[in-house]
Amino acid sequence: MNLKPLKGQHHVSAITANAKKNYQFYTKILGLRLVKKSINQDDTSVYHLFYADERGNPGTDLTFFEIPHAGNTYKGTNSISLTALRVNTDESLAYWKNRFEEMGVEHDEISHHSGRATLSFRDFEGQRLMLVSDEKNQGVPGGKPWDKSPVPVEHGIVGLGPITLTVARGENTAMVLKDVLGFRETRAFSSDVDGQPDIRVFETGEGGTGGEVYLEERNDLPQERPGRGSVHHVAFRVEDEDELRKWVDWVTQNRLPNSGFVERYYFRSLYFREPNGILFELATDGPGFETDEDFDHLGENLSLPPYFEAQRDSIEAKLKPLDTKE
Template identity: 55%
Template sequence: MQFLGIHHVSLLTSNAEENYRFFTKVLGMRLVKKTVNQDNTQSYHLFYGDAKGNPGTEITFFDIAGLGRTYEGVSSISSTGLRVKDTEALMFWKKRFTEIGVKHEEIVKRAGRDSLLFQDSEGTKLILVADNGEKGVAPGVPWEREDIPSKYAIIGLGPVTLTVKEILPTAAILTNVMGFRHIGSYPSLKGDYAPIEVYATGEGGSGAEVHIEARPDLPRERPGRGSVHHVAFRIPNEEEYNRWVEKLKATRLPNSGRVDRYYFKAFYFREPNGILFELSTDTPGFDADEPIETLGEKLALPPFLESKRAEIEASLRPLELN
């Protein structure tokens, strides 16, 4: 069994309206699902992805009003990658960020790829990564916007970076339990620290990588707005999901057991450094209750919450997304 790559990455925001503006108007991603946090239905859960809401393209946000700042540290997912076609696209984004005042760094190499680190207004650390014809997990479908040519559009998730005290415990779970393979390392860009280790799954490529950074000098992260809640890995179907669940339960790692999110089956567990991982099925997908043409336009609720729609809508604050 092998994962297909990264399924989605979920983060925290304190301002859903600004979050929507940034990810749709600045980054040109599509809002593919406007729903609620199924574990706290008084909170919105927004999913941004490619034109069809394909697995492997979604970055999602739980909206928690009044959420404080993030205090960076270990036991964290410290950056999230977003794929673009090539280095020419990175040049487009660097120019665009400069013109509209998005905080960003220079284009540099990470794991042999050209990349561009930037932040949204809440300090979310994101890295645009250029595919440049690299083989591996297929990209998504660009979402058309007049101000962002499709050849420069974001086309999926890239590597996630885990920051930990010690690499070995996390690496052991990735390789011995989850079937990742160590494929190399690259120098830290933050100073005189150990190289960042690179692990890949499935067909490989930027959409199927986890990078691990050792920072024994840092305290544990105190999460807040802009921090990452968890990363999910792709499983093709429910049959294989069941096999993974049994395999992970046998490790005795703290876990959620089987969870039905309707759009996908989920299973959550914490690796030894405390980072939350999720396993998610590609099926049935975000078009299970909405046509692809109108994804994200209305508040979507899974069938097991539909009977409580009036109560849920009354408890949610008004959300003006335009």
């Protein structure tokens, strides 16, 4: 089948138990813009919050489902275990380390990960995050930080970096990345854990930090039990709806059970699980978040796709108020 390569990361969706604290952390501390306040289209009783660059360009979105009664995450295999966020320079990491210290954010020391300067940290629920410098990066371009962010534009987060998959059986996931999704295996680097295999690096599209997946095989961990602070799924970029429909056929031909074509209004999607159970999504670059709100007012009000608009009153009645105009 004549498929165009996936263009890189589209978004990562994670779980929070507290939308208000989540909004405060990702906008006031990390300086991301809330570009859409919406609902989980599979469970309209909970928020779906989208944080990104100035307009939610594909490849910059970190999203959260609010599940108020979510329990603790018990870390382990068959999980998306680390989400990287890109900044432009090594110097920015020093800015962020100082900012984290001032704001009481749990963090590690600046180090290097696969040849790039990095700074690992956690949010208030233990979400595993890492800043990665693009100073030596070539590949998928980053986005543009919002100029009204509390973080100076030169140090702002410009998009999603490499996504780490931690699995029990690495070759099974590698097969799907390469043979089904068309990723290229480019290199490997040593695990931080003694006695564990090297971490394998796969890339797609133009490659670089915005098009890489790290595959970590671990034989010393149980399977992860997800909860607040865990990642629900990762999505990769497809150019448009026509291309996505080709991917639906291709994934089906490869005998991977899948959702088929799904209308998400802001983009179109396809979902399936790779053999270790991690949920993958393929999502189109458009139409985008300015479909129902103008640029200056993104994320200020509850946005519902048209097919939910008739239920607005009942949906709003179930949601805890969340002021995003502050």
